[in-house]
Amino acid sequence: MLTSTKFGAYGGVYAPETLIPALEELEKAFIAFEKDFQLQAELKELLADYAGRPTPLYLARNLSKNWGANIYLKREDLLHGGAHKTNNAVGQALIARSMGKTRLIAETGAGQHGVATAMAGALFSMPVRVYMGALDLERQAQNVTRMKMMGAEVCPVETGGATLKDAINDALRDWIGNLDNTHYLLGTAAGPHPFPTIVKALQKVIGEEIAEQFTTRKNRLPDAIIACVGGGSNAIGAFSRFIDERSVKLIGVEPAGKGLGSGFSGAVIAEGKSGVLHGMKSMVMQNEDGQILETHSIAAGLDYPSVGPEHAYLNAIGRVRYDCATDQEAVDAYLATTRLEGIIPALESSHALACARRLSAGELAGCDIVVNLSGRGDKDMDTVSAYTA
Amino acid sequence: MMNTVKNKSRLTGAFSKLNKEGKKAFIPFNLLGYPDKKSCISSLKALVEGGATALELGLPFSDPMADGPLIQRASHSVLEAGFSIADAVAIIKEIRSACPDTPINLLTYFNPALSNGVEPFLARFKEAGVDAVTFVDLPLEEMEEIYGTLQNLELDSVMLISPLTPPHRIDEILKYAKGFLYLVSRAGTTGMQDSFSNKLEEVINIIKERTELPVLIGFGISGAEQARNMIELGADGVIVGSKILDIIGKSNLNERDKNLASFTRELVNAIG
Numbered sequence: 001m002l003t004s005t006k007f008g009a010y011g012g013v014y015a016p017e018t019l020i021p022a023l024e025e026l027e028k029a030f031i032a033f034e035k036d037f038q039l040q041a042e043l044k045e046l047l048a049d050y051a052g053r054p055t056p057l058y059l060a061r062n063l064s065k066n067w068g069a070n071i072y073l074k075r076e077d078l079l080h081g082g083a084h085k086t087n088n089a090v091g092q093a094l095i096a097r098s099m100g101k102t103r104l105i106a107e108t109g110a111g112q113h114g115v116a117t118a119m120a121g122a123l124f125s126m127p128v129r130v131y132m133g134a135l136d137l138e139r140q141a142q143n144v145t146r147m148k149m150m151g152a153e154v155c156p157v158e159t160g161g162a163t164l165k166d167a168i169n170d171a172l173r174d175w176i177g178n179l180d181n182t183h184y185l186l187g188t189a190a191g192p193h194p195f196p197t198i199v200k201a202l203q204k205v206i207g208e209e210i211a212e213q214f215t216t217r218k219n220r221l222p223d224a225i226i227a228c229v230g231g232g233s234n235a236i237g238a239f240s241r242f243i244d245e246r247s248v249k250l251i252g253v254e255p256a257g258k259g260l261g262s263g264f265s266g267a268v269i270a271e272g273k274s275g276v277l278h279g280m281k282s283m284v285m286q287n288e289d290g291q292i293l294e295t296h297s298i299a300a301g302l303d304y305p306s307v308g309p310e311h312a313y314l315n316a317i318g319r320v321r322y323d324c325a326t327d328q329e330a331v332d333a334y335l336a337t338t339r340l341e342g343i344i345p346a347l348e349s350s351h352a353l354a355c356a357r358r359l360s361a362g363e364l365a366g367c368d369i370v371v372n373l374s375g376r377g378d379k380d381m382d383t384v385s386a387y388t389a
Numbered sequence: 390m391m392n393t394v395k396n397k398s399r400l401t402g403a404f405s406k407l408n409k410e411g412k413k414a415f416i417p418f419n420l421l422g423y424p425d426k427k428s429c430i431s432s433l434k435a436l437v438e439g440g441a442t443a444l445e446l447g448l449p450f451s452d453p454m455a456d457g458p459l460i461q462r463a464s465h466s467v468l469e470a471g472f473s474i475a476d477a478v479a480i481i482k483e484i485r486s487a488c489p490d491t492p493i494n495l496l497t498y499f500n501p502a503l504s505n506g507v508e509p510f511l512a513r514f515k516e517a518g519v520d521a522v523t524f525v526d527l528p529l530e531e532m533e534e535i536y537g538t539l540q541n542l543e544l545d546s547v548m549l550i551s552p553l554t555p556p557h558r559i560d561e562i563l564k565y566a567k568g569f570l571y572l573v574s575r576a577g578t579t580g581m582q583d584s585f586s587n588k589l590e591e592v593i594n595i596i597k598e599r600t601e602l603p604v605l606i607g608f609g610i611s612g613a614e615q616a617r618n619m620i621e622l623g624a625d626g627v628i629v630g631s632k633i634l635d636i637i638g639k640s641n642l643n644e645r646d647k648n649l650a651s652f653t654r655e656l657v658n659a660i661g
Contacts, residue, residue, distance in 0.1 A: 001530065012530070012531055013528060014499055014526045014528075014531055015526055015528060016526055016528070016549065016551075017528050017548075017549040017550060017551045017562075017573070018549075018551040018553060018573060018576050018577075020528050020530070020554075020558070021551075021554065021555065021558075022553075159461060160452070160465070165452065169453075172454045173454060173455075173456075173457070176577055176578055177576065177578060179553065179576055273504075274503070275503060275504060276499045277500060278452075278454070279526070281503075286500065286504060288505070289474045289505075290450075290474075290503065290505070291450065291451040291501070292500070
């Protein structure tokens, strides 16, 4: 590898030998992509005119009044496709094209990354296959229809817990067998090097816009940035610009499911330990024999037993604080935001909102808090209705 | 105290014996605990009786990303039945005492080893009777993390090479490789698909120019003819995995071991 593969003790390339030449090829293409003015201009144009960047930073007036702090929403839910995933999918599709790849595969949990990849496939005329856990297929049916309408093939994954982890396994297996023509368009800042670095590079636009938009208004940086963390792509995108800005509190919110210690959570940093899964060393939910455990979250996009390696590192060095929110808290925040602002947030993003709500009543009372509203929540209406019934 | 073999490992011994006799190696793979603990032990004994050069034993893992459907399903069913690392160690102990001369290569994903500390994990398997270890998801980039421990415990490290591995990487891999080299027959997951990389002969030649370590080919080999073809390409032996699990899964209980032994004899004769 040409560039550093590690974030402190985490990251690396824990992948089968067969994948290594493909990861090296991808790393090389990514380095070239970052220096290529034409490709960068094409990316910028697509993000602006196709996807709708910059997304607004909205001071949520009613939430602020009710919760007791100034709540700014970074409106990634307004990005084309309905979530921040589009930033990464368009960028990686450009990299795939530059490598001469003609087929895209992806994993998806909530379906947002599947939708984003299906969009990129339609845009760049590449066939797309999306691996999706059978359980997620059921709970995010609306997104499955969207993917199919845009021409993607959606492959149900029945193994393991039939969720995101298992979808990544199957996507990796597909990739190992089709390296010649296929790019694995990984959706989160996880997996073997160079994926965590690539995904961060493509998502960091979120934090850069937050800094610019907030500074224009207030002539300083916000007090805190809060983002939900599954694999952690929206969070690393929102945090990256502020890592060296010590005055800005960075808070990642993991899914606590039915509660920490309940055995039904996805709070990997809170409850996992160091391990290797999906090509990276990071925090992993595992039993005493090192077998990976099933996680639980009401948000399919957070239902993952590991986390991007840079988050494990940022936790280890204490730069980012990792908090969590339960299913119940997330649903409460989903409903509050829907009713008070007329904005339906994704259940994933609702975890960040729930944490913002809690901290607004305590240590961040009266502060300027930016919550990364990573996606829209139309996809979750059935889940929330069933939960509250 | 364990019996340490002076200088020469069981694997090296087995290969130099084959070499003298002008024979090739046949190494069957089975998943530890498949289909259950007792049957696994008796099937491994049957494979040795049939003439297996060595045994490759896989530690079941919840997320076997390099494995095809057969080994995935077997892994999940073994784990669902409550199989633990302690059970794996017990099986190996029993095979070691029943087959004192048969080399054993442990094939595992990295996380079970990392989970409770690499050193205690490897020491436990060494003491049970393992001679060599292959980590599926530990390429040379991450080998430093465990190589010293393997050396201290006198465990051979069997390294994987794929048909896509370029020559300069093969040079680096050889710095860590001991016992034999495991050449994957195609870019893909394990399983019985009948397709092999057309670069195999070229890769074997590149390896042979650089080392005297035996080169064994695995992935997708399920019969005598394919095994013979691999030998003709220059391999020193073959590894058969999914087909073994397939035989176990399809045989009647009372015929299982007989079928495994006769399959082994057939393969051994074919590559003679």
